[in-house]
Amino acid sequence: xxxxxxxxxxxxxxxxxxxxxxxxxxxxxxxxxxxxxxxxxxxxxxxxxxxxxxxxxxxxxxxxxxxxxxxxxxxxxxxxxxxxxxxxxxxxxxxxxxxxxxxxxxxxxxxxxxxxxxxxxxxxxxxxxxxxxxxxxxxxxxxxxxxxxxxx
Ligand SMILES: [Cu+2]
Numbered sequence: 766x767x768x769x770x771x772x773x774x775x776x777x778x779x780x781x782x783x784x785x786x787x788x789x790x791x792x793x794x795x796x797x798x799x800x801x802x803x804x805x806x807x808x809x810x811x812x813x814x815x816x817x818x819x820x821x822x823x824x825x826x827x828x829x830x831x832x833x834x835x836x837x838x839x840x841x842x843x844x845x846x847x848x849x850x851x852x853x854x855x856x857x858x859x860x861x862x863x864x865x866x867x868x869x870x871x872x873x874x875x876x877x878x879x880x881x882x883x884x885x886x887x888x889x890x891x892x893x894x895x896x897x898x899x900x901x902x903x904x905x906x907x908x909x910x911x912x913x914x915x916x917x
Contacts, residue, residue, distance in 0.1 A: 790897065790898065790899055791819070791820060791821050791823065791897050791898045792820050792898065793898055793899055793901055794817055794818065794819045794820075794823060794825075794859065794893070794895055794898045794901070795817070795818040795819075795820075796815050796816070796817060796893065796901060796903055797815065797816045797818075798814070798815055798816045798866075799813070799814070799815040799903055799904075799905045799906070800813065800814055800815070800905055800906055800907070800908050801813040801814070801876070801883050801888075801889045801905045801906070801907045801908070802814070802869065802883065802907075802908070802909075802910060803883050803884060803885045803907050803908060803909045803910075804882065804883040805882065806882035806884075808879070808882070808883070809877070809878060810875050810876060810877050810878070810879070811875075811876045811879055811883040811889070812869065812873045812874070812875060812876075813836075813867075813873065813874040813876060813889060813891060813905050814866075814867040814868050814869065814872075814873055814874070815867050815874075815903075815905070816864050816865065816866045816867070817859055817864070817865045817867075817893075818859075818862070818863070818864045818865070819859040819860075819861060819862075819895075819898060820861065820862065821861045821897070822858075822859065822860060822861045823859045823895050823896055823897045823898050824856050824857065824858050824859060824895060824896040824897075825838060825856050825857045825859060825893060825894070825895055826855075826856040826894050826895060826896050827856065827894040828874050828891055828892065828893055828894070829891065829892040829894065830876045830877075830879070830889070830890070830891050830892075831890050831892075832879060832880045832881050832889070832890065833876045833877060833878055833879040833880060834877045834878035835877050835878075836874055836875065836876045836877065836891060837852045837853075837874070837875045837877065838852065838853045838856060838857055838872075838874060838875075839851065839852055839853065839872070839873050839874070839875045840853060840871065840872055841870055841871055841872075841873065848870075850875070852875075856896075857872070859895075869910065874891065876889060876891070883907045884907060885907055885908060885909055886907065887906075887907050888904040888905055888906045888907060889904070889905045889907060890902060890903070890904050890905070891903060891905055
């Protein structure tokens with residue numbers, strides 16, 4: 766479905782919610798491989814990653830961070846040889862049954878002005894909000910960049 770149509774449909778459902786019993790909420794979106802990348806205490810922002818899989822078409826609409834100013838959903842792309850990040854202000858569409866991977870160099874959650882350092886062994890609590898599926902609050906363990914994979 767077209768993303769804009771989908772968003773409009775979701776808003777329509779919300780505003781039509783009074784009066785009759787709501788349809789049963791879809792099952793929670795499966796969240797796996799959640800982690801945040803370790804960063805120095807003075808870092809102005811930190812990156813967190815995960816894999817999302819929704820049973821039915823949905824949308825990640827927002828992420829909330831307790832111990833930070835706020836969090837944003839970002840993509841990263843190479844533009845003229847320069848890596849650029851862009852905020853997905855309308856969230857991210859999730860296709861039914863398809864895994865969406867957030868990873869360094871691609872989709873990520875940007876935690877802005879964290880109040881505690883992203884130190885290995887700690888975790889970062891984020892709440893994922895979806896258009897249809899119930900919100901989920903998850904502790905993202907902090908890890909150093911994975912070794913053995915891609916090196917810069
Ligand atoms: Cu970012």
